[in-house]
Amino acid sequence: MNVNKPPQNDAYSLILEAIDRGEFRPGDRLVESDLAEQFGMSRTPVREALQRLETQSLLERDGRSLFVAALDHNQMAELYVVRRELEALAARLAARHATEEEIRVLQEMVQEDDALVNDPQALSRANRRFHEQIHLASHNRYLVQQLKLVHRTMALMATTSLAVEGRGELAQQEHRAIVDAIARRDEEAAAKALHDHISAAFVTRLKQDANKRERS
Template identity: 70%
Template sequence: MPKDAYTLILEAIDGGLYKPGDRLVESELAERLGVSRTPVREALQRLETQAMLRRDGRSLIVASLDHNQLAELYAVRTELEGLAARLAARHATDEEIRVLRRMVEDDRGLLGGDPRVLSRANRRFHAQIHLASHNRFLVQQLDLVHRSMALMATTSFAAEGRDEVAMGEHDDIVRAIEARDGDAAYVALRSHISQAYETRLRVDAGELKLR
């Protein structure tokens, strides 16, 4: 089934093709996506309603997150991700857990590489935990949170040394899920998100350099 204009534009923002502050022009998008202007116009209106885009005069631009919005987003993400890990430890199938373990092992081969590739691998890992929670309502809320994460101009994986530390944190999370220890999984994933947030704050403050 072909993707609609809304999904295509959202994926372009999430993939970094359009970054915070970039202007989105209806005619250019229609040509790039190979669709008519009407579905593009409707998609842009929907994205504006969801605060993914904002008005700048007569133009629509990709929104960005200020310091307070970032704090609010991470506060929600920390709790929801922790809950997903707790539920995954209880409800994940053996097959799902083996997939998580394989992801950790495979992603180690990406260390030191392109931060954008690492970021995509990180999203796959977290999405697998969300699915392994076997709670559709939690997955829906996490999808909304991760959609807003696309409004950050850089990934924390671009900070020097963050990739190796993060992979170690992923290993801790999977170990807890493998042990069916919901409390430990909750703590491990909350700590992982907290460290990512702290890294982002240190980058914004100029304390850490980007690769």
Template identity: 75%
Template structure:
């Protein structure tokens, strides 16, 4: 049975979205015919999309098969370093350039997201939306493009740090501080608050992964 998808999304976006929401996870094999059936498109655009995703290192080769790539510890650490700097810059620029309407939307997101604390998957989606809104509020198209690439790669992480007990509430408190700095037009404070937010998320993930390794023996 074919999934019903918005016509405006191309094969690349459809596959990327499926990876992002966990339909396909690191290590899963992607088959042209199955993807074409799922998304209701021909195999040619699927093939082109897979080639593009492989070029971006979101897919890797396992013999003749393409699988969703996994991040090594070092790759994850490198990604968080870049993410922290770029996200911090986006927050700094948002404090300078965000419109009153954009700032009100960010504030409403923080308030609404507290209702999702018992649903880590929904909170993770809301978290991506929140960060994307800050990117857009920076009003710098080149920065937005680079952050899109970073966040596409973040989809290769099989779990979200927001699933760790207590992390969701703490993350939203950090979001509140970021928005407060943007509302105040304080670029330095916004930069620092968002960098700290990413640093804590990374530390939480490292602790969670270490605990999982210990549990496995």
């Protein structure tokens, strides 16, 4: 018996993780039989996982084939607008409800992540972990659920804005300002700091796309 074999109902999480890691990138075709073989499971849970991901717009269909979705300019802009407002609300609620232990974890994350500024992919993973910690510190389960969906969709962007030169250092400074405001229990400052942080990331992303269009 293979104790390392993933549970039969875990295909959804495995595909999501592969998209998040960049193993499956926007435009890649996902084949049910290939995924079943890769994950060591039957095709039924894989088929159900693909159907679920399609309903969430993380996959798109072309005829009988399913592909990892790609976001166009308008979809990206809409996503950032929603993310900016929801993240700001999470910071506001974290300033109100976070325990001292949760604040300490956020402070330690910022300190540890300073060492990753020259590794965009590692910093991107740490960035997501940092934001998820703020979501949890909001102590609002419905907000956490909505932000989880937003961050899943963010994985459909082929590159990270943290890869732009200098953005990693600035993002870390912004993270520090967010945590400082949460630690002071300053709800307005925390919301504004996170709102401005997402806006800065959006500006960087727009510049990335503009440069990409110019080269193509």
